[in-house]
Amino acid sequence: RKxxxxxxxxxxxxxxxxxxxxxxxxxxxxxxxxxxxxDCRKEPKLLMSVYSSGNEDGRxxxxxxxxxxxxxxxxxxxxxxxxxTYLCVVNEGTDKLIFGTGTRLxxxx
Amino acid sequence: xxxxxxxxxxxxxxxxxxKSIKCEQNLGHDTMYWYKQDxxxxxxxxxxxxxxxxxxxxxxxxxxxxxxxxxxHLNLHINSxxxxxxxxxxxxxxxxxxxxxxxxxxxxxxxxxx
Numbered sequence: 001r002k003x004x005x006x007x008x009x010x011x012x013x014x015x016x017x018x019x020x021x022x023x024x025x026x027x028x029x030x031x032x033x034x035x036x037x038x039d040c041r042k043e044p045k046l047l048m049s050v051y052s053s054g055n056e057d058g059r060x061x062x063x064x065x066x067x068x069x070x071x072x073x074x075x076x077x078x079x080x081x082x083x084x085t086y087l088c089v090v091n092e093g094t095d096k097l098i099f100g101t102g103t104r105l106x107x108x109x
Numbered sequence: 110x111x112x113x114x115x116x117x118x119x120x121x122x123x124x125x126x127x128k129s130i131k132c133e134q135n136l137g138h139d140t141m142y143w144y145k146q147d148x149x150x151x152x153x154x155x156x157x158x159x160x161x162x163x164x165x166x167x168x169x170x171x172x173x174x175x176x177x178x179x180x181x182h183l184n185l186h187i188n189s190x191x192x193x194x195x196x197x198x199x200x201x202x203x204x205x206x207x208x209x210x211x212x213x214x215x216x217x218x219x220x221x222x223x
Contacts (some may be wrong), residue, residue: 021216032209043199044152050160085150091210095203096165099152 005102021103023071023088036087078107115200115215126149129186130218141183142201191223
């Protein structure tokens with residue numbers, strides 16, 4: 001089983017749509033969780049951290065379910081500029097950041 | 110000012126050659142990493158250093174040797190390059206903040222072995 005699993009997509013959605021990505025992780029001792037965004041031929045960049053209570057940043061909402069070991073990202077009112085690959089990242093401790101394979105999102109007009 | 114910078118950005122070389130990639134961060138972070146992103150876009154950790162000490166060494170051929178002369182620099186030397194080494198190599202640095210580790214990445218080095 002992969003340490004961090006994501007549906008690779010692609011998710012093709014129209015502008016204005018709401019889209020959700022899920023991610024599961026295998027190590028129950030994982031300590032912290034993040035969503036990163038990677039544009040084509042660019043480096044990954046932190047989108048948001050994921051807190052146990054759930055957190056929101058504008059159109060983006062992240063949730064963590066420790067019991068089921070999954071993390072989600074919800075994007076509301078999708079924009080063309082949201083097109084990218086979204087990487088689920090888990091910190092297994094001792095600064096070991098494990099990346100999922102990423103979920104590709106394509107927003108069309 | 111670039112927070113994490115790596116050079117070169119592109120590297121094309123022949124099989125069997127030895128090459129190095131340099132990385133520097135000006136964020137004052139204690140931890141630095143090398144990640145490899147292959148053609149399937151999977152980003153896999155290779156090494157992690159904390160204050161110049163190796164703390165993570167994933168299953169990587171010993172042709173790959175990281176060196177950290179100080180905590181702001183982490184270089185990657187690759188001996189006897191093979192076709193399968195072609196990938197994008199990302200350097201990153203991180204610091205624990207509020208109990209969380211957030212990583213910042215360099216722009217990547219696209220290595221092509223021919």
